[in-house]
Amino acid sequence: MFEAEGLVVERGGFRISVDRLRVDDRVVLLGRNGSGKTTLLKCFVGFIRPSKGRLLLNGEEITNLSPSMRRIGYIPQEPVRLPLKPSQVVEFFARKFGANGLEILNKLGISYILDKEALSQGESQIVNLAVVMMRRPELLLLDEPTANLDYLNQVGFWRVLRTLPTPMVYVTHDPLEASLIADHIYLVEDGSVRGPYSNPLRERAELLVEDFNLYKILQK
């Protein structure tokens, strides 16, 4: 379980505070552009030090640990293009983390990428998720990871996320995306974080995603 207590994060005149935030399932931080979601996430991962408060991961305080020491997986908004062939990426990180790369790719449904020379943005983002999972993180942080993906890639990414057992914080400004992913939602607004709210719309969101999939409907 991940916890943030009495947290205050300040950056360039911007201030955001969190009284208490607990993550032991799929938590979405929902907020409009500029509300401080990314700032908060960067604090959780360790790129920004909070001016007050503390962060706990499975009971251990991680507030002052560097990002590399936190056992947190982070997927930034801009899809990362690793400068290796997909098979080399999997081989490199599987060896580094002593993980079974193929098993993780199979679990995420993307083992076909091993034969590819280059990946689309959507595939890259899922491969990055696979790389993160190879390290067996205790928490996943995802910063609008589908912002640059097309609709079908977005849907594919969301489905993959739903299969992961790791607790996660997913940042988005999109209520539909939040409804689809979240077990619990925190609202980021006016420099503070309110919640948790349970997600009452998951099933409707899943139906909506299917109903509005024109790619599928027009193919029929």
Next chain:
Amino acid sequence: MRRLLKASVLFIAALYVSVIIAPSFLYQGLLPPPDPYTPLLNTVFFSTVAALIVFPAALLLAFFISKRGVGGVIPLLTFSAAIPHTAIGLLLLPLFTRLGIVDTAPAIIISMMVVSLPVGVGALIATFTSAQRSLDEFLQPLGLNDLQIIWFHVKSSAVGVAAAVILMWLRNFSELGAFLIVANRPATVGIYLFELFNKGGAAASILYSIVLALIGIVFSAGLYLISRRSAVV
């Protein structure tokens, strides 16, 4: 309108080259240099050695400055680019005298390293700053150490890194000021040209200048092609 602007750009570029090279053809009786190859080969060799030695340092400095927030050291690393290189030579002279390496290959190589470090650091900072920022944010939480992260950055920005090495090499190749003070020998192209002019005037040195100008155009064209590839990628 666009055609006119393109034509203007071409005209200015052609005028620039003409202003530098064309007047030399007005001279009568240009003399070929007695030994054009030795200084050229010396300079190519020393430039390469110096660039290869100083590159890892430039890489580390540029990475930590651009990615780990130690930008405060930039003035310390780049001030030498803002002063005449004869002053650099004079500042290095006491050390080289103490080491007994004045007018030797090590003096040339160390001087080249000193003058090309700011160029390399500047070019690599520009490369790392314009590269995908999220790469670093993705790799750090994975527990990779900084050397592994640098390896990913270099691989990701290979063309920009290659361009930085070439810029350092070109800076080394064109050095004169520091050599005038600390290393007249072994002869490098700048010193050789300077001596040709001192001994035989313009008639003795202009042909060699033209050759060097053509070499410069060839190397700059190579750098342009690499940069262009970088922009396309």
